[in-house]
Amino acid sequence: xxxxxxxxxxxxxxxxxxxxxxxxxxxxxxxxxxxxxxxxxxxxxxxxxxxxxxxxxxxxxxxxxxxxxxxxxxxxxxxxxxxxxxxxxxxxxxxxxxxxxxxxxxxxxxxxxxxxxxxxxxxxxxxxxxxxxxxxxxxxxxxxxxxxxxxxxxxxxxxxxxxxxxxxxxxxxxxxxxxxxxxxxxxxxxxxxxxxxxxxxxxxxxxxxxxxxxxxxxxxxxxxxxxxxxxxxxxxxxxxxxxxxxxxxxxxxxxxxxxxxxxxxxxxxxxxxxxxxxxxxxxxxxxxxxxxxxxxxxxxxxxxxxxxxxxxxxxxxxxxxxxxxxxxxxxxxxxxxxxxxxxxxxxxxxxxxxxxxxxxxxxxxxxxxxxxx
Numbered sequence: 001x002x003x004x005x006x007x008x009x010x011x012x013x014x015x016x017x018x019x020x021x022x023x024x025x026x027x028x029x030x031x032x033x034x035x036x037x038x039x040x041x042x043x044x045x046x047x048x049x050x051x052x053x054x055x056x057x058x059x060x061x062x063x064x065x066x067x068x069x070x071x072x073x074x075x076x077x078x079x080x081x082x083x084x085x086x087x088x089x090x091x092x093x094x095x096x097x098x099x100x101x102x103x104x105x106x107x108x109x110x111x112x113x114x115x116x117x118x119x120x121x122x123x124x125x126x127x128x129x130x131x132x133x134x135x136x137x138x139x140x141x142x143x144x145x146x147x148x149x150x151x152x153x154x155x156x157x158x159x160x161x162x163x164x165x166x167x168x169x170x171x172x173x174x175x176x177x178x179x180x181x182x183x184x185x186x187x188x189x190x191x192x193x194x195x196x197x198x199x200x201x202x203x204x205x206x207x208x209x210x211x212x213x214x215x216x217x218x219x220x221x222x223x224x225x226x227x228x229x230x231x232x233x234x235x236x237x238x239x240x241x242x243x244x245x246x247x248x249x250x251x252x253x254x255x256x257x258x259x260x261x262x263x264x265x266x267x268x269x270x271x272x273x274x275x276x277x278x279x280x281x282x283x284x285x286x287x288x289x290x291x292x293x294x295x296x297x298x299x300x301x302x303x304x305x306x307x308x309x310x311x312x313x314x315x316x317x318x319x320x321x322x323x324x325x326x327x328x329x330x331x332x333x334x335x336x337x338x339x340x341x342x343x344x345x346x347x348x349x350x351x352x353x354x355x356x357x358x359x360x361x362x363x364x365x366x367x368x369x370x371x372x373x
Contacts, residue, residue: 010147010168014113015368016086018049020078022071022103023090025054029199029230029254032090032119034281035174037257042177042357047371048364051078051085055099068099075103079110086147086367087112092120094130097139104142113147113367117172121203121276121299124159136163143167148363152279153300172363173303175356176284178348179261184289187266191224194326195267195291197260197282198274199231200251205273205296205316206236212322214243220330223248228263230254264289269329269336275316277301284351287311287343292336294325304351310342 024032026040036052039045045052055071056064079085087107091100100116107114120126127136143149143164150172151157157169194213200206206227213225225248227236233251240249255263264270270286270293277283277299284304286293293311295301305311312329314321329336361371 010113010115010363010366014111014147015084016113016364017084017369018051018082018086019088019364019369020075020082020085020112021050021052021088021090022055022075022100023052024096025057025067026052028054028056028058030092031174031278031281032092035119036090038176038353039357039360042353044357044360047357047361048369049083049372051082053078055103056096064095071099072102072106075106076110079106079112084368085112086364086369087114088117089114090117090119092118093123093126096120097126101138101142104146108145115148115150115363116143116146117150118156118160119152119278121274121278121280123156123278125276127163140164140166143169147367150363153303155300155303156278170363172356172359173300173351174279174281174284175351175353176281176288176347177353178288179264181290181344183261183265187262190266191222192220192268192330193263193266194223194225194269194271195263195286196225196227196229196271197255197263197286198229198272198280200227200229200236201232203275204229204231205271205275205322206232207239208273208317208319208322209271210236210239210243210245210249212319212326213249214240214245215319215323216327216330217245217248219327223268223330225249226263226267227251228253228255228260260285264291267291269294269326271295271322271326273314273316273322274298274301279304284347288347288352290340290344292329292339293343294322294329304346308339310346311339 023036026033026037057067089100144166149167149169160169198204240246270291272295279300296316297313307313312325
């Protein structure tokens with residue numbers, strides 16, 4: 001985490017005594033819900049007078065519309081009833097941006113400062129390729145008038161300043177709890193597993209992983225590939241069948257927290273050769289479980305993974321490179337242990353939950369929000 005960037009003073013600071021946090025439902029799929037659950041588990045909401053409002057839930061379009069409208073009504077109520085709230089808004093791209101932009105406008109209408117916390121691996125694609133000039137100017141205006149904009153890595157800070165040079169952007173990296181590694185030794189023994197976690201599809205490199213695994217599967221009959229997550233599950237299974245490895249590739253769907261922990265405890269290698277990322281929670285979790293990681297140098301990942309020091313970086317789409325990297329790790333247990341141990345040390349030193357909660361508390365303190373006695 002960057003102490004220099006995180007120490008920047010909020011713009012247009014107004015004295016606050018509570019926090020109104022806005023994001024997706026904590027049972028929903030995706031990175032924002034994982035981050036917020038980390039706040040809850042880390043005791044942030046007990047430390048401050050904090051109310052959480054979800055503006056999105058998984059489900060039909062009608063359900064999503066109703067949840068958003070009801071959330072706007074609740075936020076208007078809390079802006080009136082809470083004691084001098086600071087509005088902390090977790091925002092991603094596309095529909096998430098437009099839902100949260102309404103909340104930014106509500107905060108300005110009530111004269112309350114708002115903090116925009118930007119997540120979402122494709123935010124720049126959304127801005128550069130999917131928004132027209134008017135939408136881009138509106139986004140710039142939203143960021144420029146935020147008391148703070150929080151980026152999840154130095155790379156993303158530079159990108160957000162490219163959108164809105166006037167914005168006051170600070171860095172607060174994602175972080176995870178440190179699991180008890182005894183669970184790895186206690187995990188049931190079976191085939192060795194290459195684990196992928198996240199929304200299956202091209203962006204996460206899911207199809208590349210299946211093809212790379214198919215090229216080496218015959219050399220390693222006791223290894224399996226597990227692609228866990230929602231998204232293009234049927235397409236991933238179809239590709240495994242087409243490549244002749246359907247019996248060696250498992251797609252169990254989205255895993256809840258407990259199932260995710262079991263999967264990480266039982267895995268041998270973690271792979272996430274994405275084409276675009278923010279700072280993926282799944283990667284941080286895998287490293288906290290002392291797994292050797294194979295990933296790609298996109299988004300905030302280079303801030304975490306250093307080539308052949310605590311992981312291996314491969315070029316997105318380089319199936320030959322992915323296959324060669326996996327082969328090297330699968331045949332070298334000592335290298336897996338070395339990279340895994342270094343990955344765990346990285347999380348302990350830089351990306352564990354307690355320091356992140358402390359730094360977010362410091363940000364709140366700059367607005368005058370005090371911890372409960």
